[in-house]
Amino acid sequence: MYTNLLFQSFFYLSDNFLMIIDSDGNFKKVNDKWKELGFSKEELIQTPFVNLIYPEDQAETKNFIAADEFSNTASELKNRLVSQDGDILLIKWRFLKIDSTEDIIAIGKDISDQTRQQLTYEAFTKDLKEKSKKLEDLFELSEDLIVIANADGYFKKVNPKWIEILGYSEAELLSTPFMEFIHPDDRSKTTTMVRKQMEGTTAIKFENRYQTKSGESVWLEWNATSVDQTGDIFAIARNTTAQKKQKIREQATLKEVRAKNKQLEDFAYITSHNLRAPVANIAMLTKFLEETQLSEEQEKLTKLLTDSTRILNQTLHDLIEVIQIHNKDNTKLVEVSLEKIVKEVTNQLSGEIMSSKAEITTDFSDVSIVRYSEIFLRSIFLNLISNALKYKSPDRKPVINITAKRLKNSIQLTFSDNGIGIDLEKYKNQVFGFKKTFHNNIDAKGLGLFMTKSQIEALNGTIKVSSTLEKGTKFTINLNL
Amino acid sequence: MSKTKETFCVIDDDLIHQFIIKKMIAGIPADFEKNVLVFSNGLEAITYLKNAISNHDELPDIILLDINMPIMNGWQFLEQYKSIFPSLNKKITIYILSSSDNPHDIARVKEFKEVSGYFIKPITENELEKLMTAI
Numbered sequence: 029m030y031t032n033l034l035f036q037s038f039f040y041l042s043d044n045f046l047m048i049i050d051s052d053g054n055f056k057k058v059n060d061k062w063k064e065l066g067f068s069k070e071e072l073i074q075t076p077f078v079n080l081i082y083p084e085d086q087a088e089t090k091n092f093i094a095a096d097e098f099s100n101t102a103s104e105l106k107n108r109l110v111s112q113d114g115d116i117l118l119i120k121w122r123f124l125k126i127d128s129t130e131d132i133i134a135i136g137k138d139i140s141d142q143t144r145q146q147l148t149y150e151a152f153t154k155d156l157k158e159k160s161k162k163l164e165d166l167f168e169l170s171e172d173l174i175v176i177a178n179a180d181g182y183f184k185k186v187n188p189k190w191i192e193i194l195g196y197s198e199a200e201l202l203s204t205p206f207m208e209f210i211h212p213d214d215r216s217k218t219t220t221m222v223r224k225q226m227e228g229t230t231a232i233k234f235e236n237r238y239q240t241k242s243g244e245s246v247w248l249e250w251n252a253t254s255v256d257q258t259g260d261i262f263a264i265a266r267n268t269t270a271q272k273k274q275k276i277r278e279q280a281t282l283k284e285v286r287a288k289n290k291q292l293e294d295f296a297y298i299t300s301h302n303l304r305a306p307v308a309n310i311a312m313l314t315k316f317l318e319e320t321q322l323s324e325e326q327e328k329l330t331k332l333l334t335d336s337t338r339i340l341n342q343t344l345h346d347l348i349e350v351i352q353i354h355n356k357d358n359t360k361l362v363e364v365s366l367e368k369i370v371k372e373v374t375n376q377l378s379g380e381i382m383s384s385k386a387e388i389t390t391d392f393s394d395v396s397i398v399r400y401s402e403i404f405l406r407s408i409f410l411n412l413i414s415n416a417l418k419y420k421s422p423d424r425k426p427v428i429n430i431t432a433k434r435l436k437n438s439i440q441l442t443f444s445d446n447g448i449g450i451d452l453e454k455y456k457n458q459v460f461g462f463k464k465t466f467h468n469n470i471d472a473k474g475l476g477l478f479m480t481k482s483q484i485e486a487l488n489g490t491i492k493v494s495s496t497l498e499k500g501t502k503f504t505i506n507l508n509l
Numbered sequence: 510m511s512k513t514k515e516t517f518c519v520i521d522d523d524l525i526h527q528f529i530i531k532k533m534i535a536g537i538p539a540d541f542e543k544n545v546l547v548f549s550n551g552l553e554a555i556t557y558l559k560n561a562i563s564n565h566d567e568l569p570d571i572i573l574l575d576i577n578m579p580i581m582n583g584w585q586f587l588e589q590y591k592s593i594f595p596s597l598n599k600k601i602t603i604y605i606l607s608s609s610d611n612p613h614d615i616a617r618v619k620e621f622k623e624v625s626g627y628f629i630k631p632i633t634e635n636e637l638e639k640l641m642t643a644i
Contacts, residue, residue, distance in 0.1 A: 297611040301577065305523060305608040308631035312529040341631075348610050 045109075045119060045136035048126075053077050053093050056131060066112030082108035082116055093132065098123040109136075118143050172264050173248065179226065179259035181205045193267055195241035211237035211245055221250075225261055235268070247272040296351050300344050307344065311337045349407075349479060359486060364402050366392045366432055373409045380417045386426040388413070395432040398439050400507060404483040411476040412503055416445035421498070438489070438509060444502040450495040459493050515644060516544040518569035520554045520586065521606070522578045526630070530573065530606075537638050544569075550578045551586030559593060568599040570644050573632075574624075576607040576614055583607070587621050594623060604640065606632055 039046055039059050048057040055072045062072060065080070077093075078086045085107040092105050105121045119136040126133055167174055167187045176185040183190075186201050194201070194209060201209075210218050214236040221234050234250040248265040314333045322330060370390055374381060381388070398405070413428060420426035424446060433440045450459060460481040484491050488508045495501040519530050527547050534545055546569055548554040554572075561567035576583035583605065590603075603623055607614065608630040618627050628636065 297609070301607075301609045301611065304610070305526070305630060308608055309523070309525045309529060311631050312533070313525070316529075316532060345610065 042135075045134075045138070047077065047134050047136075049077050049093075049132050049134070051130040051132070053090070064111075065109060065117075080109050082110050084108075092123075096125070098132070099125045099127070106139075116140075172266050175261075175263050175265075177206055177261045177263065179261075181207060181222075184260065193240070193246055194238060209238050211239055213237070222261070226259070245269075293351055296347065300348050304341065304344050307337060307341050311341060346479065359401050359404070361399050362402050363397050363399055364405050365397055366390070366430075367396060369402075369406055369409050370430065373406065373413055376410065377414055377417065380414070384417055384420055384426050386417055386420070386428060388428045388430070390429075391431040395434050395439050398432070398507060399509065401483075401487060404487065407483055408480050408505070411480045412443040415476055416443065416447055416501070419445070419447040419449075419501070421446065421448050435506070438506040441505040441507065442502060443505075444500060446500040449497040449499055449501050450493070451497055452493070452495050460491070512541050512644070514542040514544060515539070515571070515641060516546060516569040518546040518548070518554065518572045520548045520551060520572065520578070520583070521575040522549045523575070524549075526575075529631075533632075533634055533637055534641075537634065537641060539641065543641075551581030551583060551589070553580075555581070555586055555589045555593070558590070558597075562593060562596055563598045565598050568597065569601060570599075571640060572601060572603040573606040574603055576605060576609055584617070587623060590623060591621075602640075602644065604628060606630060 039057075042059055043061065045061045046059040047055060047062075050056050053076050054074055055077060058069055058072050062069070067080075072080075078089050081089050089105065089107050092103075097103055102122045102124045105123065107119060107121070109117045109119050111117070117138050118140045120139050121134050121136045123132055123134045125131075170187055170189060173189045173193065174187040175183055175190065178184050182204075183202050183206050186198060190196075190201055191198055196204075196209075207215055207218070218236050221236075232251065235247060236250075237245045237247055239245055246267060247269045249268045250263055250265045311334070314330060314337055318327075318330050318334070367390070370388070374388060380386070409430075413430075416428045417426060426445065426447065428443065428445045431442045433442075452459070460477050481491050484505060484507070490506045492504045493501065494504070517530075517534055519527055521527055521530075527549075531545050531547065534543055537543075546557070548557065551574075558568070574583045574586065581589075587603075602625050604625055605614075605618055605627045607627075610629050615627055618624050
């Protein structure tokens, strides 16, 4: 009686699935554990055990029970139970036949969690292996040079790129202090960098040269390195030799171009000088010739000779000015008084101003001082004022108005005249061209406006023109400040 | 006391220029005697100046100096001139008269305080007359 009570207590207290089934496999008795599957005892009793088994496992379970191999000793079976909600539990069973009744007693342990953990662990290991394989592939196939070096100054591991680029075998690379592979001129800075690494700095874009087995230099750019707790350095370098060589070639080309440019400039000066000397002589000789007794025809020819010589001389002068536009001395910025510039220029042009009775008015009330290249500013004023005088209308007294206004980021200068105007329809794209003239004026050399534009643009300014034939022309200049 | 004589010294290898300058100087009206010394390079000129160093009458008042010349160019002449300058018995005014408008040349003139001005050829009669009367 007591034994029976004890048995009953164990039966109900157990956290395992306990059951007694008859020899046909129907439930005779179950404990409370089964309730967790969502079935009451009443529902289960007299129904076949296999009904609760996952379909795939049913055949095996039936065979196991039929085989009746657990008459004397307990026998084990694993199968899956399906709850009323469809959950699946993996159960490890121990079966034993009670001889007297032919009933079978079985204890089932839920090993779902345990199995799941096992599966997770296996998946994790597999994943790790794959990742490791990927890393290995990256290491093996990388176009970059990857290395692990130790604190003693030796490489511990190099990827095949090292062997390909430096031409040493892996054994050679690992058995020689790595400093010996570095170009002697770069060893000291590399030592400094390695020491900084040890102190925890991360190298970014550190460059040095390695030497290949055949003695060639290879430029490496170290982009990321770090030190782990063992003192090892992990580093990745890119071979930048091609870019470096390209850069060196570019610099050499640039140097050559500069030298050529200097040569051309010198050539221009020498040519100008050598041409100017005889031109100056011709000018003077022609002048002497004018002072002698000449026939009417000779006098005419001498006059033409004088004009040609003067134009030739002026052209030589202008050519030199064009060469000098980008000369540093010319582009030096200083405080310049606009009033002073106008005074100087009108003095220079006083002959033409007097003979044409030209009136020059200015309005510098908004801006009187500008910070600009004095040489350029004087040249701009000279060219635009003499241009206005040159293209005056024969029908009216020339009036030239010059204004200066402060805009947001620039100073705007305007030069307007009441001259003959430029046919912009026809010459739109040629106004500021080199050697372009729009009138049959013997003095028009066309360099003036080209120079003016070049001088303004050399300091990032702009010049625009508007004009009406027989009314006048207006130049608008923006000087960037 | 007004001057009675003025001596120009032209240092230039260009024979035509020598002729022109001589003719121009001769053509400028003046109430004093005008002399022109002509040398074809710096060496000829400096040799003359060294020999005449204490002879006030033989030394020029004005030197018109070209830059590009064979044997001894204008710069080399100026270097030599510096060394004889303290023992010269006369104030001599030097002008560069060159066809070079190379800014390097123009800038370099500033290194020589002995040089009073820079003219680019051709010099006009007006300018020449001013130089003459400035003495």
